[in-house]
Amino acid sequence: MLEICIIGTGRVGSQLVRVLSHTNSVKITQIYNRTKTKLKAFESIAPTTSEISDLKSADLALIAVKDDAIAPLISSIASIFPTIAHTSGSLGLQKHGQNNAVFYPLQSFSQKEIDFNQVPLCIEADNRQTFDTIENLAKKISTQVYSVTTEQRKYLHLAAVFANNFTNQMYAMAQKICQANNLDFEILHPLIQETATKIKTTPAIEAQTGPALRQDTQTMQRHLKLLSTPEEKEIYSLLSRAIQNTHKL
Template structure:
């Protein structure tokens, strides 16, 4: 049984706590949170601490806080030579204080407090300073997920940027689509099967092979009609940039 302490109370921390409590291979020793009531529904109140000096010995300490707070939190840990990891997609190992053996435990998923996530399918990207610590992280990761990958800091940066494109930017495009629908009294729900099918395609096709639409067909008549129809300059600019990107991509083939 691997003993774990989770430091943090945000979205990632809460989902990790939920996942670990379902595992037979790990035990949550403690959770650190400045506001105990935030986590009281997830774990026993007696396991929640709000002072670093109250942290007990554990096999692994997972810092699940904002990127800007990782360094300061790691400096305040009152011990040394233990395995300490963060969950950031962009921060390097170097942000963690050198008094401990450092690593990364990065679950690549979008997390919301109100939306349950099947953690068994969440990719977990691991990095450690030595082989023994990596094996500990791998055991912990495999206890909650079937998708575990060794990913170094440089690769993790690439993954995080890619994730912004496929998740954050895509969701913003959903928002724009919803705004256009609502402006013209069209139910956004009509587009949801299309959104689902588009996501399903990339499970079996490369994105470049799944691309369709007027830009892919170089249908200038439709493109010009769309631009003439749009009155919002931001929407027109985004439409133009994405259209040109698709067309330029095809010219490279």
């Protein structure tokens, strides 16, 4: 039985509570959030506390709080837990605990329940035994477990900004254009799904199509005229040029 204390009940923390409370050979010993009212929903699952001084030792503390709160938090609980793992994509392996690890679920968590089995878990530890503990835990809840160093994880997090946040901004801009012209955004759903599905089998660079790749200057000029703000025009021009540069046109 692996005893785990979960620190933080935001998007990541609450998903971890949910999945770990149903995982064999795992026991959630305590759930912490500094704001007492945010613990209400978790009281039926495990003992909760909003006081660091109330925390009791367990095999592992899993930390899912904001990036800038992680280092001070680890320092304040280092003497309580033999092993401490944080769940941040952008922070390095912390060295304040006895045994230190990273347990980074690379997924965009919303309120909605997610199939954790398909969430890539990127793990790292400062010694072999801790790595094995974390790896065993990770493999119990996901089929996608990757050993990723701190240096790699920085780049992975950066790549995720392009693949998720910037992609979503492209969707938002497409949606805005549709709404402004009484077009049902649903018309674009199949195209969006197909574009996302294609990368599973085709390198993105090979999957590219469209006016920029075709060097169809007339269409690009027409599109620029249709866009309503200087920022939209700038994005259109810059990304079209980037497509052409990527393809050495």
